[in-house]
Amino acid sequence: MQPTLFSSIHLTVSQLTFHIRKQLENDPTLQDVWVEGEISNLSRPASGHIYFTLKDKNASLKCMMWKQDAARLRVALQDGMAIEAHGRITVYEPQGTYQLAVNIIQPKGEGTLFQEFLRLKAMLEAEGLFDIDRKRPIPELPRKIGIITSGTGAALRDMLNTLRRRLPLAQVILAPSPVQGVDAPPALVKAIQLLNYQLPDVILLARGGGSIEDLWAFNDERVVRAVADSKAPIICGVGHETDFTLCDFAADLRAPTPTAAAELATQTTVDDLQDLLSSHSSRLSFSILSLVAEQKTFVSALRSRLKYVSPERRIQSDYQNLDELSRRAFSALTHRIQLQSNHLNGISKRLLSLNPEGILSRGYAIITRKDNGTVISTVSEAKGEINVRVSDGEFEAIVNRKS
Amino acid sequence: MAKTPKTSKTSEVSIENLTYEEAMAELEGIVESLESEQNPLEDSMKLFERGQALVAYCSALLESAQLKVQKLVGETVSPFEEESE
Numbered sequence: 001m002q003p004t005l006f007s008s009i010h011l012t013v014s015q016l017t018f019h020i021r022k023q024l025e026n027d028p029t030l031q032d033v034w035v036e037g038e039i040s041n042l043s044r045p046a047s048g049h050i051y052f053t054l055k056d057k058n059a060s061l062k063c064m065m066w067k068q069d070a071a072r073l074r075v076a077l078q079d080g081m082a083i084e085a086h087g088r089i090t091v092y093e094p095q096g097t098y099q100l101a102v103n104i105i106q107p108k109g110e111g112t113l114f115q116e117f118l119r120l121k122a123m124l125e126a127e128g129l130f131d132i133d134r135k136r137p138i139p140e141l142p143r144k145i146g147i148i149t150s151g152t153g154a155a156l157r158d159m160l161n162t163l164r165r166r167l168p169l170a171q172v173i174l175a176p177s178p179v180q181g182v183d184a185p186p187a188l189v190k191a192i193q194l195l196n197y198q199l200p201d202v203i204l205l206a207r208g209g210g211s212i213e214d215l216w217a218f219n220d221e222r223v224v225r226a227v228a229d230s231k232a233p234i235i236c237g238v239g240h241e242t243d244f245t246l247c248d249f250a251a252d253l254r255a256p257t258p259t260a261a262a263e264l265a266t267q268t269t270v271d272d273l274q275d276l277l278s279s280h281s282s283r284l285s286f287s288i289l290s291l292v293a294e295q296k297t298f299v300s301a302l303r304s305r306l307k308y309v310s311p312e313r314r315i316q317s318d319y320q321n322l323d324e325l326s327r328r329a330f331s332a333l334t335h336r337i338q339l340q341s342n343h344l345n346g347i348s349k350r351l352l353s354l355n356p357e358g359i360l361s362r363g364y365a366i367i368t369r370k371d372n373g374t375v376i377s378t379v380s381e382a383k384g385e386i387n388v389r390v391s392d393g394e395f396e397a398i399v400n401r402k403s
Numbered sequence: 404m405a406k407t408p409k410t411s412k413t414s415e416v417s418i419e420n421l422t423y424e425e426a427m428a429e430l431e432g433i434v435e436s437l438e439s440e441q442n443p444l445e446d447s448m449k450l451f452e453r454g455q456a457l458v459a460y461c462s463a464l465l466e467s468a469q470l471k472v473q474k475l476v477g478e479t480v481s482p483f484e485e486e487s488e
Contacts, residue, residue, distance in 0.1 A: 141424070143422075143424065151474075157485070160470065160472060160485065163470055164469075164470040167470075168468035168469055168470045169423055169464065169465070169468045170470060170471075171470075171471045171473070172470060172471065172472040172473065172483075173473050173474070173475055173480060174472060174473065174474045174475065174483055175474075175475040176474065176475075191475075194475055194477070194478060195475060197478065198475065198480065270465055270468065273423075273427075273461075273465055274462075274465055276427075277427075277430075277458060277461050277462060277465065280427075280430050280431065280434050280454075280458065281458045283434045283437075283438065284430075284433070284434050284437065284451060284454040284455065284458065287434065287437035287438050287451075288437065288447065288448070288451040291437065291444070291447050295444055
């Protein structure tokens with residue numbers, strides 16, 4: 001068919017492109033749209049804007065994301081990743097291409113999952129399952145700690161290491177359970193119920209990090225209800241700091257990670273117990289020492305009172321009396337002796353003056369008969385041999401003539 | 404806590420049969436009794452000796468404690484072997 005030279009419309013490239021742009025940009029559907037596909041040709045030039053192509057089996061769509069929107073990305077983009085991108089269709093006139101100017105990207109499936117999450121959360125919240133006054137206190141020093149997690153993951157190892165370090169006195173009962181996949185929710189519910197029969201002081205419900213699909217079992221209504229129904233308080237530590245699951249809301253305490261859950265379950269550590277024990281030990285010693293000191297004071301007070309009332313004082317005073325008497329007796333005696341001694345002296349002097357020997361020294365002699373020792377005091381008695389005693393001795397003499 | 408009657412503040416239970424918590428609770432009771440109550444000296448000495456034994460016991464438990472890990476299989480509890488890395 002021949003095109004007619006006199007067609008009604010003649011346009012320049014620019015005019016046409018502008019027209020197309022107006023068409024596209026005035027279409028409300030194209031200005032607020034979620035597009036699902038796989039990332040390819042991902043490029044992040046120095047400008048900070050992001051360029052990629054979104055593809056599915058039969059078509060592809062050029063996409064770009066401004067730097068300020070890219071800064072708010074929650075996921076690290078990579079080629080091959082299935083995503084849902086939100087934005088509006090624009091036309092890049094110099095190239096004559098249209099493109100999706102993306103402002104939000106989320107992993108594929110998250111959108112619907114998130115809707116489901118919100119619906120369930122609102123429902124359970126309305127039922128009061130997440131009420132603050134349902135929360136039970138976590139015991140400070142648990143004796144028996146239940147753990148529900150995968151029997152093989154790093155989460156279990158992290159938790160056991162933490163418990164071993166902080167409270168090796170505790171007893172751990174592990175109820176292993178798959179933590180993702182379709183089997184996970186019923187298995188988790190069963191584990192919570194069975195573990196409760198063991199009467200643990202606290203239960204750690206945990207799982208390491210993963211995608212939102214990986215963590216989904218912890219948003220399952222059955223699991224959330226089992227957490228709320230658990231007799232033992234539950235600390236929920238699923239995923240990373242930024243992940244929130246409905247189990248976190250239903251649990252008595254939310255921990256950002258499995259390790260943190262183990263830490264929150266052991267608020268009193270073995271070090272605290274050591275400190276407490278030392279404090280008790282010193283209080284014990286101190287109390288007995290002060291008790292003994294008190295008793296000593298008491299006894300010594302009694303001793304002084306006893307001393308005051310004891311016969312010792314009386315004995316001392318008697319001793320004193322005795323001393324006094326003794327002193328007086330002695331002095332009296334001495335006086336007597338002195339008197340006697342003076343008397344004796346006088347008598348002695350008198351005696352001395354009567355001693356015949358005193359006369360001898362004045363030239364008199366005592367003459368006695370030698371044969372019988374009779375004193376000769378008359379001439380008639382003097383005959384034969386005689387003894388003459390003078391002041392310094394005796395000599396013999398013979399009477400040869402009498403007058 | 405040791406809210407036992409006044410006559411028997413030291414429990415007759417042999418210390419080795421006490422759990423850490425029980426021993427600790429008794430120790431606390433003894434310390435409080437010694438600090439606040441008037442006991443005959445002989446009783447106090449007995450309390451003190453029991454307290455010292457409790458301190459030694461608790462201390463030994465803390466020193467030697469090893470986390471006991473068991474695994475629930477169905478409704479029965481069995482020892483849990485951690486796989487080594």
